[in-house]
Each structure stands twice: as structure tokens, then as C-alpha cells.
Amino acid sequence: MNKTIKACNILKTLLLMKIIPMESFGARLKKALKNAGMTQKELADKIGITQQSVQRSCAPKAIGSTYSLQMANTLDVDAGWLSHGVGDMQPKKALYGSLQRPTAGDQFLLATGAAKIEWSDITNEAIRRTSPRISCPTHHSENTYAVIFDNDNMTAMHGPCYPRGSTLFVDPNRASEAKTGSRVLATIENETGEEIVVFKELREEDGRRYLRALNTSAQRPHITQPFTVIGLVIGTWMSE
Numbered sequence: 001m002n003k004t005i006k007a008c009n010i011l012k013t014l015l016l017m018k019i020i021p022m023e024s025f026g027a028r029l030k031k032a033l034k035n036a037g038m039t040q041k042e043l044a045d046k047i048g049i050t051q052q053s054v055q056r057s058c059a060p061k062a063i064g065s066t067y068s069l070q071m072a073n074t075l076d077v078d079a080g081w082l083s084h085g086v087g088d089m090q091p092k093k094a095l096y097g098s099l100q101r102p103t104a105g106d107q108f109l110l111a112t113g114a115a116k117i118e119w120s121d122i123t124n125e126a127i128r129r130t131s132p133r134i135s136c137p138t139h140h141s142e143n144t145y146a147v148i149f150d151n152d153n154m155t156a157m158h159g160p161c162y163p164r165g166s167t168l169f170v171d172p173n174r175a176s177e178a179k180t181g182s183r184v185l186a187t188i189e190n191e192t193g194e195e196i197v198v199f200k201e202l203r204e205e206d207g208r209r210y211l212r213a214l215n216t217s218a219q220r221p222h223i224t225q226p227f228t229v230i231g232l233v234i235g236t237w238m239s240e
Helices: 003-017 025-036 040-047 051-057 068-075 079-084 125-130 172-177
Strands: 092-094 114-117 145-148 167-171 183-189 195-205 208-212 228-239
Touching: 025 051, 025 068, 025 079, 040 051, 040 068, 068 079, 114 125, 167 172, 172 228, 183 208, 195 228
Parallel strands: 114 145
Antiparallel strands: 092 228, 145 167, 167 228, 183 195, 183 228, 195 208
């Protein structure tokens, strides 16, 4: 089964499960063209395909296109929104570093976004599997999840700042890839013995691994007690 057929089958399944909107790919493409003030022919010329191909993709019953990523990048819309109907039409911007746009053939097309969950549900796999999905603008596995900061706890005077409304994307499949300097989610025990999830930077010196606070004004800048990395932070973004 090739990737296009597999992607279409996944899309149909998600539609039946009502995880993503029933609006068709064709309807979203027409909306994106109007938003960009671009004609079908102009879009076709920019990405090197025929106008007829764009016209077919704009049909009310169209469910996708092998050129959806090129179309999204050219029309400056979110690729997840155009391809799968998840997330918002407007693209996200990276809080730190440049945004890594997906390219044709990436697993992005098959993963269909990240499960949007609350911080308290990070370790609850059942909730992650059934939560609605939002667009993830970079390479990610099917188990990637997103947490949106709804408070100012990570708004720092010093060090990296993650203001209210920023989205943290975490890929648990890549937890083992974390190395010194990586931003990770990890579990530790608090003073009462309860396991909690923290967002920190992983550090390693002289063979010793520890967690460092991202906010340099934190009361506990270093955590040296035992911890378990449960996910690699693959990006933090804000909506435009």
C-alpha cells in the first residue's frame, strides 16, 4: 500500500471517528486560494503542475492531493490544516529557532497532527489516544502530543520564555534521543512522594545527568534527584 492510499485511508477513518472536521480538502483549498488572493492557474504555475490538477483538488469531494504540502507552503497556510483539517488555517511561528516545514514523504502526512491534552493528562495514554488532534508543523510520530500553556508559569524574566498561549509539542517516541541541551518532559517525585511531570533542559557533565530549569530565576535551578525522561520536546510554537 503506497503512502497516498494509506494517508487517504487514515483520513477516512478519522472522519468517521469525528476527530477532524467534515469539511473537504477541496473546500479548504478553495478557502486558502481566496485568502491568498491567488488563482488556480497561479498556484499551478508556482508549484509546477497543471491548472487541471489544481481544479480537481478544488472539487467539493476532493479528499487530498499529493501536492498538498507544496500547496500549503505556497499559499502560506498550515500544512496540517490543509492536508487533514486539523488545527487553524494560519501557520504557527517558532518561539525559538526557525520553523522546520515538513517536506513531501514525511511521516507528517500520516501522523495527522498531535493529540491536544491538558498538562494533568500527559501520562494518561488512554486520553492521548482519544483526544482531538491539532496540527504539528514539524516532523513527528503518531504518538506526539501537544500542551498549550494556559497560564504565565513559564513566562520568565530571564532565560527562555514560553508565554500564555504557546504550544509545546512532545514526542515520546524520541525520549531516548534526548542529550545534553535537549528540552524534555520528565517525571520526578515531589516532596510528598507524588510523581509529577516537569519541563526542563537535560544536562550531562562528567557522566552525570541532571535537569536544569529553563527559567534561570527558578528557586531550584538544578534537579539532581532521580528522574525519567518521558518525551523529547520537538518544538514550541505560537499561532500567527
